[in-house]
Amino acid sequence: MKSKFKLSFALLALAICSSASAEMAFPIPAIPQLDAEAYILIDAKSGEILAQYNAEQQRDPASLTKMMTSYVVGQALQSGRIKNDDMVVVSKDAWATGNPVLKGSSLMFLEVGKTVSVSDLNKGIIIQSGNDACIAMAEHVAGSQGAFVNLMNDYAKKIGLNHTHFETVHGLDAPGQYTTAKDMAYLGQALIRDLPEEYSIYKEKEFTYTLSKPQLNRNGLLWDTTLNVDGIKTGHTNAAGYNLVASAVDGNTRLISAVLGGRTFKGREEESKKLLVWGFRFFETANPVKAGTPVTTETIWYGDQNKIQLGAVNGAFITVPKGRAADVQVEYKIDDYIYAPITKGNAVGKMQFLLDGKVINEQPLVALQDIEETGFFGGVWDWICLQCHKLFS
Incomplete structure (x- = not known):
């Protein structure tokens, strides 16, 4: 199934065509x-x-x-x-x-x-x-x-x-x-x-x-x-x-x-x-995020672990003009605080793929591991820490 975050080729073409011509080997013909x-x-x-x-x-x-x-x-x-x-x-x-x-x-x-x-x-x-x-x-x-x-x-x-x-x-x-x-x-x-x-x-x-x-x-x-x-x-x-x-x-x-x-x-x-x-x-097809390789490691609250790895379970693939695969940059945004329990593959935000500073594709940022909920005392401690974190941030 195609990701709901993927942008159309028309947007990709628009982004590429609006880039500085010096950065292109040659224009893409009709x-x-x-x-x-x-x-x-x-x-x-x-x-x-x-x-x-x-x-x-x-x-x-x-x-x-x-x-x-x-x-x-x-x-x-x-x-x-x-x-x-x-x-x-x-x-x-x-x-x-x-x-x-x-x-x-x-x-x-x-x-x-x-x-x-x-x-x-x-x-x-x-x-x-x-x-x-x-x-x-x-x-x-x-x-x-x-x-x-x-x-x-x-x-x-x-x-x-x-x-x-x-x-x-x-x-x-x-x-x-x-x-x-x-x-x-x-x-x-x-x-x-x-x-x-x-x-x-x-x-x-x-x-x-x-x-x-x-x-x-x-x-x-x-x-x-x-x-x-x-x-x-x-x-x-x-x-x-x-x-x-x-x-x-x-x-x-x-x-x-x-x-x-x-x-x-x-x-x-x-x-x-x-x-x-x-x-x-x-x-050509670019593979800026490899399967199972974390894009980032973030804090998870109320979990039996304190950190969770985030990325793309099967890797992320995007289409770019020939010769530009190495130029793709990856940025990510997390929707909110991440709470346990969480299942591998659950989306917590999105990854943005940029070429020449323009977003050409977006795909979900997902959990790369299962994390179970912590016990009672761990949950109480996380609640206290989370309130303090919200207060000072």
Whole structure:
């Protein structure tokens, strides 16, 4: 989830553009023009939006739906509810010949009554974009497609995808099914952040099920030697157009692009590449506060300890112009006196990140440890000390 304290990229750009030009290596050019109905580019670590157009326009997700199917499967694997070596019996609904809905769509080519492993089905979903594999996996995880769709929508709410609703496990057009470029980018961020083992499959370029010819991953950017792309997912239906959510890494920076409503199969790759190249050329991710490293140590009242360390549990990431990461300064403000008991992660104030003296980002300042309440006599003594402190300060 994105922090409520984070400032928009527009404020970042305003702060940078108003700085002395001598402090900039070169100005940041305009966002490239793309031939697509909607798009967005985000920094995967900071969550900041670098570019967007119609990013909250309601769109048909097509096979981008499989990112959420994969997210649910990944959660089931991570929790131990299912295992990679589980064997799944293919039902008639997951058999293209027996289910007219699947006719002419992308398939893993499952056969009714045969058994296939969860591991193979997962690759069939991610690499082959198999609609039949989605059905078989949904039935194994949740008992039915309907129950699995409910899980998809529940996870969408938890992740914060406020403009997305699923009606199918595979993404074929259906009334009431919709998403946005913005939601798909943040779904990609959740996959990368929450389920690294599941996400590692997305970079695989081909998969062979049975002895037939291997099927190639539809994400052509995986073969692009000028970008370090390791995911994520393509999608296409007549209603949706050509969709692609892509992610690439350059040093400490990971970007995620979502291009929806592209004109052609290759066009969605070309437009996605324009966004990613622009982003990497002019921006980088700064990590001014490391995970678990205190920004400050402050007094805590009524606790079984007198001092508490404050910072960011998972570290703080912000997006800055290329070459400026080392120039970021950190200031903090505490809301009030800090009282025990307190739980690790509880916010007690905010951190401000400054570049050229201007605030470009704010994030919560949180407790880095649990501190329990002290006993009766310790509490009495702290009360006396606190009254004196308030009186003289």
